[in-house]
Every structure is written in C-alpha cells, then in structure tokens.
Amino acid sequence: MKTMKRIFVLALLVVGMGKAMAGNYIPTAENLESRKQFSDCRFGIFLHWGIYSMFAQGEWYLQSGPKQYEYAKAADAFYPHRFNALSWVRAIKDAGAKYICITSRHHDGFSMWGTKQSPYNIVDATPFGRDVLKELAEACQQEGIRLHFYYSHLDWGRDDYPMGRTGHEVGKDSTKADFQHYFKFMNAQLTELLTNYGPIGGIWFDGVWDHDNDATPFDWQLEEQYALIHKLQPACLVGNNHHKAVVSGEDFQMFERDLPGDNTAGWNKSEISALPLETCETMNGIWGYKITDQNYKSTQDIIRMLVNASGRDANLLMNLGPQPNGELPALGLQRLHEVGQWMKKYGDTIYGTRGGDLKPQEWGVTTRKGNQLYVHVLNQPGTTLSFPLKCKVKAAKLFIDGTSVPFKQKNGTLTLTLPEKVEEVDYVIALTTKE
Numbered sequence: 001m002k003t004m005k006r007i008f009v010l011a012l013l014v015v016g017m018g019k020a021m022a023g024n025y026i027p028t029a030e031n032l033e034s035r036k037q038f039s040d041c042r043f044g045i046f047l048h049w050g051i052y053s054m055f056a057q058g059e060w061y062l063q064s065g066p067k068q069y070e071y072a073k074a075a076d077a078f079y080p081h082r083f084n085a086l087s088w089v090r091a092i093k094d095a096g097a098k099y100i101c102i103t104s105r106h107h108d109g110f111s112m113w114g115t116k117q118s119p120y121n122i123v124d125a126t127p128f129g130r131d132v133l134k135e136l137a138e139a140c141q142q143e144g145i146r147l148h149f150y151y152s153h154l155d156w157g158r159d160d161y162p163m164g165r166t167g168h169e170v171g172k173d174s175t176k177a178d179f180q181h182y183f184k185f186m187n188a189q190l191t192e193l194l195t196n197y198g199p200i201g202g203i204w205f206d207g208v209w210d211h212d213n214d215a216t217p218f219d220w221q222l223e224e225q226y227a228l229i230h231k232l233q234p235a236c237l238v239g240n241n242h243h244k245a246v247v248s249g250e251d252f253q254m255f256e257r258d259l260p261g262d263n264t265a266g267w268n269k270s271e272i273s274a275l276p277l278e279t280c281e282t283m284n285g286i287w288g289y290k291i292t293d294q295n296y297k298s299t300q301d302i303i304r305m306l307v308n309a310s311g312r313d314a315n316l317l318m319n320l321g322p323q324p325n326g327e328l329p330a331l332g333l334q335r336l337h338e339v340g341q342w343m344k345k346y347g348d349t350i351y352g353t354r355g356g357d358l359k360p361q362e363w364g365v366t367t368r369k370g371n372q373l374y375v376h377v378l379n380q381p382g383t384t385l386s387f388p389l390k391c392k393v394k395a396a397k398l399f400i401d402g403t404s405v406p407f408k409q410k411n412g413t414l415t416l417t418l419p420e421k422v423e424e425v426d427y428v429i430a431l432t433t434k435e
C-alpha cells in the first residue's frame with residue numbers, strides 16, 4: 001500500500017514538474033515590475049472603436065450580414081471630426097482609471113493606425129487620415145496613463161487568415177488561406193505597434209477561440225509571437241482572451257464578463273493562475289457602439305464591480321464604445337465622472353491593494369495594502385459583522401472619516417459593530433493589523 005502511495009506521489013510530482021516546465025518563458029525583471037504596476041492600477045477603461053462604430057450595431061456587425069467589400073466602403077466615410085485624444089484621456093483619468101486598452105484591429109480586420117502592412121487602415125483608407133493610436137499614445141504619455149492594445153488574432157476580411165467558426169458569410173476566398181503568410185503579417189503589425197508608439201503596457205489578444213472546434217488542434221504559434229513581443233518590449237504584458245488556462249509567455253490572465261471564480265458567461269471555466277488578473281465588462285450591453293443600447297450600468301453597479309474585482313485580486317477593465325464622430329457616449333462620460341468622484345474619496349482602499357485576507361463573502365470583500373486591511377461591506381449582514389481573522393487587529397476605523405468602529409477579537413474571530421442601516425455604496429472599515 002505504502003509503495004502504491006509512493007508511486008502515486010511520484011507520478012503527481014512528474015506531472016507537476018512537466019506543467020511547471022512547459023514552455024521556456026522566463027519573465028524579465030522589467031516585466032515583473034510591469035506586472036506589479038499593472039495590478040496596482042486596479043481600474044482601466046476598454047475602448048472598442050473602429051469603422052464598425054459607423055453602423056452603430058456593435059463590433060460584430062460584419063459577421064451579421066454584410067459582405068466584406070460592401071462593409072469596407074464605410075472606411076471611405078469615416079471622419080470622426082470630434083476625436084480629441086487628450087479629452088478622452090482626461091475623462092478617463094477623471095474617472096480614476098489608470099490605464100486604457102484600445103482596439104488596434106478588431107475581427108473586421110480594419111487597423112486603427114497607419115500600418116504599412118495593409119492599406120486597410122485609418123490613415124490610408126479614410127478621409128480622416130489621422131493616426132488615432134499615435135495621438136492617443138501621446139496623450140496617455142502626457143497624462144501618465146498606461147496604454148494597452150487589443151489585437152484580434154482572427155480576421156474576417158483577409159483571405160490568408162484560415163477561416164474558423166465565424167466569418168463564413170463575408171465572402172472570403174477560403175482557397176487562399178495561408179497561415180504562415182498571415183502570421184508574418186500579424187508579427188509585422190505587432191512590431192509596428194511596439195516600435196512606433198512608445199512604451200506599451202500590454203497586448204490584449206482575442207479571437208483564438210475561432211479555431212476551438214477544429215478537428216485537429218490549430219497551431220497559432222503563440223509562444224513565438226509572445227517572444228517577439230517580449231523581445232521588442234520586455235515590460236509589455238501579454239494576455240490572451242482564449243478562455244483557457246494561461247500558457248507559457250503570458251503575463252496576465254483575463255476573464256471576460258465574469259469576476260475570477262464566477263462563470264455566468266459560460267466560458268470562464270479555467271483555473272485562476274498566480275498571474276495578475278483582469279476582468280473586462282461592458283458598461284452597457286455590448287463592446288462596440290450600439291445606438292439602441294442605452295442600458296448603461298449604474299454608477300453604483302460599476303463601483304461595486306470594481307470593489308468586487310479588487311477583493312478578488314483582479315483589475316476591472318470597463319468598456320465604452322466611442323461614437324463614429326469621435327466622442328465618448330454621453331452616458332458613459334457621466335458614469336466615468338461619478339465613479340471618479342467616488343475614487344477620489346475611496347481610491348486608497350483600491351489602488352495598490354491586493355485581494356485581502358478573506359475570500360469573497362456574501363456581505364462583501366476585503367483588500368489589503370501593507371498593514372491596512374480594508375473591509376468593504378457591500379451587503380449589510382445586520383448590525384454586527386463577524387469573520388475569522390488570524391492576524392491581530394490593533395485598530396478599526398471607518399475609512400471615510402476615521403471614526404472608531406467598536407470591535408472584539410476572540411478565538412480567531414473578529415466582530416465589528418455596524419450602524420443600523422449602511423447608506424454608502426460600499427461601507428469601508430479600515431483595520432490596522434499586524435501584517
């Protein structure tokens with residue numbers, strides 16, 4: 001029996017080692033520092049902007065009916081004359097967000113910068129003719145905002161992209177599929193993005209799932225592509241929205257429309273890694289601008305999402321779909337401003353924190369920074385709140401005004417006294433503890 005047990009343990013060890021050794025990626029010191037800075041941000045804004053915005057029906061519009069050659073004509077009318085990178089960045093900064101992730105090229109294949117790899121881009125194919133990513137990159141640098149680029153692995157427009165499970169109706173010539181050609185194209189584009197736009201905080205890949213149903217596994221050659229990114233900018237974090245466990249070469253893990261650990265969307269089944277985490281969500285119901293969707297989440301809901309993400313040690317990347325005229329939607333701007341008002345007061349309990357000592361509870365979450373453990377009460381449990389806590393509490397104060405909060409700590413359980421009725425979106429008690 002003992003021998004059996006030993007063999008079993010040995011087998012587990014071998015499998016475990018295999019896992020740890022899969023891939024050769026060793027992050028550099030700059031990369032590790034960048035991961036830390038990224039997690040410290042806690043709040044970012046996602047922007048889905050492209051010629052699809054003109055149809056005002058979300059970023060998947062090309063997939064829902066038009067032929068590519070008809071759709072592409074929109075480029076010739078794209079003139080977002082109200083675009084002002086600095087005012088976007090300032091509005092986002094005012095919201096308390098610390099980084100932006102913008103679509104450089106979405107599934108429709110249109111590039112939002114002056115790429116030399118294809119004329120189908122904002123500089124060469126639109127009357128607007130301006131490199132909006134360059135303008136945004138400059139504004140971000142000026143305002144101290146970190147910039148990430150979303151980049152689609154799948155492309156509904158290019159013939160060399162081997163068709164997956166989407167894009168069958170757009171009229172592509174599938175006999176011309178040539179992944180090596182397409183791979184070179186992508187890498188040349190990524191090289192531009194990581195050479196001409198200053199320091200880029202991260203590349204946010206999306207679309208690998210297009211080949212999830214292939215009979216033989218599709219080889220995206222991700223490790224080679226990731227290595228190129230790290231060679232060009234070691235501090236640039238690589239993340240991939242593949243809805244699977246992280247693979248070698250990735251620096252952060254993302255969860256689409258779910259907090260880490262939840263799976264309401266149905267595709268977030270992968271285990272939570274030790275890498276920095278990020279949850280992305282839409283502010284209304286869709287990523288790209290949709291004229292009929294005015295169903296924006298309330299400011300309270302957005303704040304609670306942010307708090308809930310922080311308590312799970314994750315960033316929140318909240319999306320807005322800019323309009324075809326270059327403005328951010330008015331309701332979105334209003335929410336940004338209101339979240340910012342809250343962040344001005346409560347930012348210390350969010351920025352630079354890590355998920356606290358407790359796993360998320362019915363009543364809320366905890367975040368920690370140094371010897372401060374922040375207790376975020378989101379659903380009032382009653383007039384007392386008790387939970388197990390190993391470390392010794394030296395003081396308990398209401399975060400917002402420093403009022404002492406009565407507490408008892410006995411046999412490893414902390415009990416805090418709460419008011420009759422908590423009015424705040426998030427009632428925060430700051431505990432000073434032994435770390």
Ligand code: GLC
Pocket residue numbers: 048059060206207241256280287
């Ligand atoms: C999904 C959608 C895509 C969107 C992304 C953002 O992958 O297909 O349109 O950009 O989610 O999370």
